[in-house]
Amino acid sequence: xxxxxxxxxxxxxxxxxxxxxxxxxxxxxxxxxxxxxxxxxxxxxxxxxxxxxxxxxxxxxxxxxxxxxxxxxxxxxxxxxxxxxxxxxxxxxxxxxxxxxxxxxxxxxxxxxxxxxxxxxxxxxxxxxxxxxxxxxxxxxxxxxxxxxxxxxxxxxxxxxxxxxxxxxxxxxxxxxxx
Amino acid sequence: xxxxxxxxxxxxxxxxxxxxxxxxxxxxxxxxxxxxxxxxxxxxxxxxxxxxxxxxxxxxxxxxxxxxxxxxxxxxxxxxxxxxxxxxxxxxxxxxxxxxxxxxxxxxxxxxxxxxxxxxxxxxxxxxxxxxxxxxxxxxxxxxxxxxxxxxxxxxxx
Numbered sequence: 001x002x003x004x005x006x007x008x009x010x011x012x013x014x015x016x017x018x019x020x021x022x023x024x025x026x027x028x029x030x031x032x033x034x035x036x037x038x039x040x041x042x043x044x045x046x047x048x049x050x051x052x053x054x055x056x057x058x059x060x061x062x063x064x065x066x067x068x069x070x071x072x073x074x075x076x077x078x079x080x081x082x083x084x085x086x087x088x089x090x091x092x093x094x095x096x097x098x099x100x101x102x103x104x105x106x107x108x109x110x111x112x113x114x115x116x117x118x119x120x121x122x123x124x125x126x127x128x129x130x131x132x133x134x135x136x137x138x139x140x141x142x143x144x145x146x147x148x149x150x151x152x153x154x155x156x157x158x159x160x161x162x163x164x165x166x167x168x169x170x171x172x173x174x175x176x177x178x179x
Numbered sequence: 180x181x182x183x184x185x186x187x188x189x190x191x192x193x194x195x196x197x198x199x200x201x202x203x204x205x206x207x208x209x210x211x212x213x214x215x216x217x218x219x220x221x222x223x224x225x226x227x228x229x230x231x232x233x234x235x236x237x238x239x240x241x242x243x244x245x246x247x248x249x250x251x252x253x254x255x256x257x258x259x260x261x262x263x264x265x266x267x268x269x270x271x272x273x274x275x276x277x278x279x280x281x282x283x284x285x286x287x288x289x290x291x292x293x294x295x296x297x298x299x300x301x302x303x304x305x306x307x308x309x310x311x312x313x314x315x316x317x318x319x320x321x322x323x324x325x326x327x328x329x330x331x332x333x334x335x336x337x
Contacts, residue, residue, distance in 0.1 A: 061245035
């Protein structure tokens, strides 16, 4: 995606965020959509702090492979996670469309690597279906619901649950201690 | 003079490309590499012992201790140093790739690591220090040794 387009979307993010705060309509959800392993995902726009180019990540010793490390963003230290690794998806090299999505959960800020930022959309909560029984690529616990638009299916992530899942993954010794 | 209480004095060093630090109060001295006598049946991270002015000091390969991902092949032996630290009732030498400088860090740049990078075995991680755009990992010398290493080395030192 062209840098200009990204900037446009980011401007949209800020703009819609201001909107969202102004008139909080519980029936309308604003989402930032992104691509991860050929599927479309989204998180609530109010949770998104910023979207950045991939920058230098400081690895932290002895962390599980899905923890890429920490970054310093204007005086905040933020852990960065690779969801492909967390959910055992096919690995992919970072490229110019890869972005770092910084989001806030109730207890911490986290950064996740996404393949590409797509757009931001507004949808009615009636368009969101609960998580289906079918097998999804990422853990169902971390999914808020699925939005079906005309020709898109967008999996909405629950960032709180995702953060919990990551913490669990780190505190389960079998999974985390590398040989 | 500035308020000493709010300053963390540390020595920064590199393991591979990553910047680490140890507090000066924990460091006894920094020496050039010298002959290491290997110890049979010791943990992988223990390189052996050195004779430091009559004292037997175990030497830990810090890269191996902290994880294989840090180990690269192109180590510059000229730059390597041994940092002799107090590892809790025990003196050990830590092999590092390159000692950089002494830093005076104001407390406001020090941060407790986020919960998601503090696993069960991360007690050696004392904190993270923000430096411009980068991050320095501050280690806790007293917790660098694993329980196993600690017990074995105590036996060696007698």
